Amino acid sequence: MTLLPDGARIDVTTGPPVGSPLYDAIGERHTNRGPFEDKPVATSTLVDLAGLSGVQVRWILDPEPRAAMSRLLIDAAAALCADEQQSRDNFAWFRGGNDDVQRHRDGLSLGGQGFGPLMLAVAKLLPASSREAGDQFWLKQTITVHTATAAAYGVITTNTPDDRATQLTAGRLLERIHLTAASQGIALHHMNQVTERIDRERSTGAVATFGPRFASLLPPGEQPLLTFRVGYPVRDGAPSPRRDVAQVVR
Template identity: 75%
Template sequence: MQTVSNDPVAAPRPAGGFSRRRLLKLLGAGGATVVVAGTGALSYRVYDTAALGPGRGDAYDPWQHWRETPGLLGAVGAAVLAPSPHNTQPWGFGIRADGVDVYVDAARDTGTVDPFHREQHVGIGCALENLVLACRARGLLPTVTLLPDGPAGPRIAEVAVRPGPPAPSPLYDAIGDRHTNRGPFEATAIEPETLNELADRTGADDVEVRWIADPAPRAAMSRLLIDAAAALCDDDQQSRDNFAWFRGTNDDIQRYRDGLTLGGQGFGPLMLAIAKLLPASSRADGDQFWLKQTTTVHTATAAAYGVLTSRTPDDRATQLTAGRLLERIHLAATGRGIALHHMNQVTERIDRERSTGAAPAFGPRFAELLPRGEQPLLTFRVGYPVRAAAPSPRRAAAQVVR
């Protein structure tokens, strides 16, 4: 689950009595005309949230400079643009003369939302895929070894490189345009052949890609996602752990350069500017907004769902491989103008039930939608987007090199 909510004491309240809380409620209810009044306090919010310059500042610089930086530092610059759960960016890199060591930054986790660190390792797998693509583009032929020190060892992966001919690729070219799109999608189906072409399973024998596009299973998947979102909102600790990664002010975005932002929630430009100007809403309001978006936008406009499954979902190497495959799918979709939105609340509830010993409610329901014996690792929706998604903040390569 990843949602929008905010620190209730973060900002003064503008005159006029309209709040981000109310806006989120109205948006959740299907949209509304919003009148914003106020002078002094509102000007402060213009500065504080950078409402008039969305996606600007140092926190967004890594999206500008990843191509021109040569060598392995440039390849790490591409790696940090990968998706990660809640934009935690749970990675660290060690650059050697002949390669890159990849580490997990264990402290950058989402607590009870990802109790077994499955998503954390998938996110590192996504970064690893970008790293490999960027090495090839720079004439550095990569050889990847997963978990070179064993499952409990310090290194998550080793990428050894030797000189070769530069080999850019369409996937590499899409790295700077790939964003998670949480906005509405068009009511246009995606052809089954197109869906199948998105997934290059090279080296991913332990991971399958299942597309859920037919109306009946798609409706069942939608219901499951809505129910899981509701269960997450009702789970106080999961809601809190989710909220911890929301960055509600421009100061916080520029300071931390990670986490979830209003700019990543799929609003149109006018609504985004207004939402940024209004005072912060509470965690509970954010949860309700997310639940409404899940119901009225995310599931209502999904052309198809993709599910990465495995018979060994707890295996760390499988999770890294799934991340690499997920990133290839996202980049291939980007190159074809198809939007992708990661939606993992069902597996987050499955893991939560496992970690607390609760009776499994979501596992059996998801199993009904998948081939026997395959367990879900990751879920996302795809579709042709109504509007482009915005970049999210990133720590620069130099900040994550050890």
């Protein structure tokens, strides 16, 4: 495997099968946007930094910082919905009905929202939701489900956020954590609205509000790259749309 300079490249050759618990968990790994149980997670068991440098994971577990992180995530979701361009960019990934899912084979679908079976059946019968309705739904879920039931938040941080190799390493660490969580029956939900708002404030030249608030929850000098919540799920996560192997492997 080579990561740079031309993007990640993986050459596949034949050989004897080598077992790995993370490989075995691939089929069980789904982003879970549903409610989590009120039960603590032993977060240290989720992280293996072997062979990965320049990144670390900070866990936000204690009630006070966890509540501050929840408020930050809710405020970032609200700011994102109020920003027409970001709202449009988000909505472009939403696949309202099965026709849309089959056409794109990517993005966010109703099946991946963590609904119970009744709610999912009702949602599938409704016409494709508007951008405004989708934003309101997401904001409400952020308040009443995502932040309300997070057992802990994880943040992958670094001192070199703009370095491409660091960014790829952070992605590999995230994948490891997600697969390890899946192998232990622990759910993970990516929540990147705060870093998206930090970038947005920077690129529009707005006053930095989210950067300083996030920094106050992290060790000095460390920059957040990826944010997620973990917990024991009330319901299993569901598979999301995928392209055919032939569409992505050359």
